[in-house]
Amino acid sequence: MEFRLLGPFEARHEGHPVEIGSRRQERCLLGVLLLDAGRVVTTDRLIDLLWNGSPPASARGAVQTYIGRLRGSLTPYEVRISTRGHGYLVEADGHRIDVEEFGDLVRRASAAADPAERVRLLDRGLALCRGPLLADAADDELRDRLQGTVEELRLVAVELRAEAQLALGQHARAIAELVPLAARHPTREQLVATLMTALYRGARQADALRLYRTTRELLVAELGVEPGPRLREVHRRILRGDDRLDRPGRPVYEVRVRDESLPWSVGGHPALDFCNTFAGWGHEPPLPGAEWLRGYRTLAVWAGHVGLIDDVSVNRLLHLGRRDPDQADAVLTETRRLRTALYACLTDPDDRPAFDTVARHAEAAAKLLVFRRDADGRGRWWPDLAGGLRLPLHASAWSAAELLADPRRFTVRSCPDERCGWLFLDESGLRRWCSLGTCGRPAARSACHSA
Incomplete structure (x- = not known):
């Protein structure tokens, strides 16, 4: 039927x-x-x-x-x-x-x-x-x-x-579809930001700026908040005539590394950013667009971008991933499970199975750590290349263990919006970054809670 x-x-x-x-x-x-x-x-x-x-x-x-x-x-x-x-x-x-x-x-x-x-x-x-x-x-x-x-x-x-x-490059079609929708949802900032970009690309800069002014006035008058970071960034770039707004295919809030689209690092710790590679923690099934770790290549590039592994390791992993895509997918799946367990640790301190899961992964990672001294004399533990495709998994697990052993984990805040759930080291980080690419509404309107 x-x-x-x-x-x-x-x-x-x-x-x-x-x-x-x-x-x-x-x-x-x-x-x-x-x-x-x-x-x-x-x-x-x-x-x-x-x-x-x-x-x-x-x-x-x-x-x-x-x-x-x-x-x-x-x-x-x-x-x-x-x-x-x-x-x-x-x-x-x-x-x-x-x-x-x-x-x-x-x-x-x-x-x-x-x-x-x-x-x-x-x-x-x-x-x-x-x-x-x-x-x-x-x-x-x-x-x-x-x-x-x-x-x-x-x-x-x-x-x-x-x-x-x-x-x-179809800005005219985007404008035609978004204009009536923006009239019905005038405070939906992501929609307005996309429409402003489309108007700018259609040589309608004045209309884009008027739309921003109208939206800002409405947000202030009805909700008592200023526009969020993404909307302000689009406005700033239009005023400056930034050519990046004319460049198709690049959301203004994303980070592009090795042609991979990554979220901004806003959590203050690599393990928090690891959890923040997923938006919509409180919603099942996952919301559209919630998953940043779409493939193993994205995982490897992200691990290098946040400093969990070095560039040599990233190059090696990308090569290994092309040679053995099935194993790479299996590691990605296991890494997502680790991420879920870490998120549970940070949002529910009584979730003992989650802590046990992170501990098992950290113990496995510890067996493959090597100590390297930098040119300035300082050193750190790095996951060894012997870990193969599991290298970014080990690196993430070790970072997770470090955070869970750090008293700062008790200050972690999470956005309660089911469309978001991102984690921050304190409330100020939530207020600053939350609405950028996750829950899509000003974080100041959302209460937060201790993890």
Whole structure:
């Protein structure tokens, strides 16, 4: 079966429309279950959503009746609605749901290095959006409660596509798509920054500057904050006529090393920056664009960039990675697991399994450390080349162990926004850097907590 929720509710079997639910509320209930396909939705939540918090006394019985009718309609098509505890779930049996397909396309696009491929994937994804979520089954109040994640994903998709269009020199198309969106979301700074860049490339510098002024005034008046670092940087470069804004394919906040796109080092310690190679720690599945460590090459270049290994080692690793890509991918996967364990150590001091995981990796790294003295007489421990492709893993583990043994780890702060989660040595770092390329909103609005 194929279910379409991004617009009027539709169900299809082998390409042919299927009538499901004779009542609007039945289709709405099914839509709610499909948005969480494979997960239980409690009866209480279904009642709250279907009647907008003001259910009649007969609501529980009505939900049971709706479920019975939907089961009768869906059983011939092998769609199962199961009762689990105090709720129901649609079994994830391989049925196509446009919301899930949209999310998958956006995630694939965010990982694509080729901007043309990114545009192609996002065009496919955004074409699935035929209108408001459950346009003919949900009212505006319910839609506002349901579509938060879906709407955010759509905005991310448009932003990603616009940035890819800029990389391809298609600034006119980006402007046409972003102008109406910016009018609806005037304080979304990443969107505004991308539109300002597109306007500048389209020889509309005055319009770009007016947009910045309007956005700044709105942020100050409504939220009491100044624009974030990225928006201010775009504004500064437009004023200076910086030619980097005319150069396609380079977000102004990124670091390019050996043709790899890396995040800025803002944590104050390599082990924190290791955790900050991922944005969206509080969100599952990972948000589009959250992963910086897209491949082993990126890992090796990043380790060299933050000083965990030297240039000779980076060159060697890039050579080994080309010769044995499967082993390189395996090391990358293990490195991401180490990163997850380290993040848990820094955000939950009682997570003993996480500490044990980091300790095991640090012990393995310690066996391959060599002491080297610099020209000024100072020395440090370096991971030996004998570690092969595991070298950046060992280097990251040793850096993690050093941080966990450092009293400064008790001052670590994390952004609580699920779109971010980046770590900083203190609150001032969070306020300065958080909104740049992670959660996308001024960090001053977000409370922080001790790790």
